Amino acid sequence: MAEPGSYILRTEAKDEVGILAGVTGLLAEHSISIAESHDFGDPVSGKFFIWVRMTCPEGMDMAAFEKRFAGFAEWRKMQFSIRPADYRPRVLLMASKMDHCLSDLLFRHRHDRLGAEVVGIVSNHDDARWHADRHDLPFHHIPVAKETKAEAEEKLLVRIEDSGADFVVLARYMQVLTDDLCRKLEGRCINIHHSALPSFKGARPYHQAYSRGVKLIGATAHYVTADLDEGPIIAQEAVSVDHRATPDRLIELGRDIEARVLARAVRAHAEGRVFMSAGRTVVFD
Numbered sequence: 607m608a609e610p611g612s613y614i615l616r617t618e619a620k621d622e623v624g625i626l627a628g629v630t631g632l633l634a635e636h637s638i639s640i641a642e643s644h645d646f647g648d649p650v651s652g653k654f655f656i657w658v659r660m661t662c663p664e665g666m667d668m669a670a671f672e673k674r675f676a677g678f679a680e681w682r683k684m685q686f687s688i689r690p691a692d693y694r695p696r697v698l699l700m701a702s703k704m705d706h707c708l709s710d711l712l713f714r715h716r717h718d719r720l721g722a723e724v725v726g727i728v729s730n731h732d733d734a735r736w737h738a739d740r741h742d743l744p745f746h747h748i749p750v751a752k753e754t755k756a757e758a759e760e761k762l763l764v765r766i767e768d769s770g771a772d773f774v775v776l777a778r779y780m781q782v783l784t785d786d787l788c789r790k791l792e793g794r795c796i797n798i799h800h801s802a803l804p805s806f807k808g809a810r811p812y813h814q815a816y817s818r819g820v821k822l823i824g825a826t827a828h829y830v831t832a833d834l835d836e837g838p839i840i841a842q843e844a845v846s847v848d849h850r851a852t853p854d855r856l857i858e859l860g861r862d863i864e865a866r867v868l869a870r871a872v873r874a875h876a877e878g879r880v881f882m883s884a885g886r887t888v889v890f891d
């Protein structure tokens with residue numbers, strides 16, 4: 607649990623000399639101590655990113671500080687946000703039949719290791735109801751068929767709205783989202799793909815990998831876009847395999863990697879550690 611007076615500051619701006627000094631100078635001016643900080647100047651986008659976990663002095667006028675910071679940000683044409691470090695963004699989890707990632711996220715949530723507040727579970731199958739009941743969470747069974755996809759996505763949007771979810775996680779949710787839904791969820795829908803993208807996009811990646819005779823398999827957590835499995839990558843991991851591994855063995859080996867990679871991405875997103883930059887991500891993990 608973050609200590610009282612602890613806040614997360616995120617900034618992004620055109621990369622210019624003095625940006626970092628300006629931000630840290632403002633913090634020092636207000637006797638704000640820095641507990642953790644990260645910064646990066648992206649040569650591709652020409653943007654400079656700063657992430658700070660800061661502790662403000664007791665009794666500090668945060669409104670006055672934010673107003674002062676806003677003046678600096680306007681001058682530097684900087685985007686910024688400040689939020690309490692113990693704020694937990696609300697997340698809606700979605701799964702189909704495979705439940706290893708869902709189960710792992712719920713376990714981490716139960717032990718407050720996810721960095722987000724799970725507000726419900728959505729599935730196109732009824733199997734995941736067991737997990738919702740086990741964790742005393744709302745469960746929404748929204749079946750999907752090609753001819754009912756638009757109606758199903760309308761129901762999903764209602765659930766997202768009603769639950770107050772800040773973001774959505776596809777924890778092995780095996781339905782392709784329409785372009786329209788991807789636009790509506792831009793930057794706030796994370797998927798776990800069971801391959802080391804860009805290899806083996808689409809369905810059955812382990813079978814694709816087996817046919818290719820790979821010596822590595824992996825998992826990729828990425829933001830969802832209309833281009834299937836081509837969204838900005840947040841986290842990845844890979845493990846060596848050899849000629850003896852059948853598709854079923856690859857699926858078995860992949861479970862732990864998928865769950866670990868997805869949890870890392872969810873927590874990074876929840877803590878505001880992920881920035882978008884020229885179609886890629888900057889992750890201050």
Ligand SMILES: Nc1nc2c(c(=O)[nH]1)N[C@@H](CN(C=O)c1ccc(C(=O)N[C@@H](CCC(=O)O)C(=O)O)cc1)CN2
Nearest residue numbers: 780781782783797798799808809830831832834835836
């Ligand atoms: N618009 C997007 N939707 C989804 C993405 C994405 O990146 N963009 N990621 C997928 C997850 N996924 C792999 O990780 C995946 C899921 C399902 C399929 C697929 O082809 N499924 C069915 C077709 C189902 C449908 O048309 O809805 C099939 O097997 O034929 C491919 C990849 C989640 N959605």
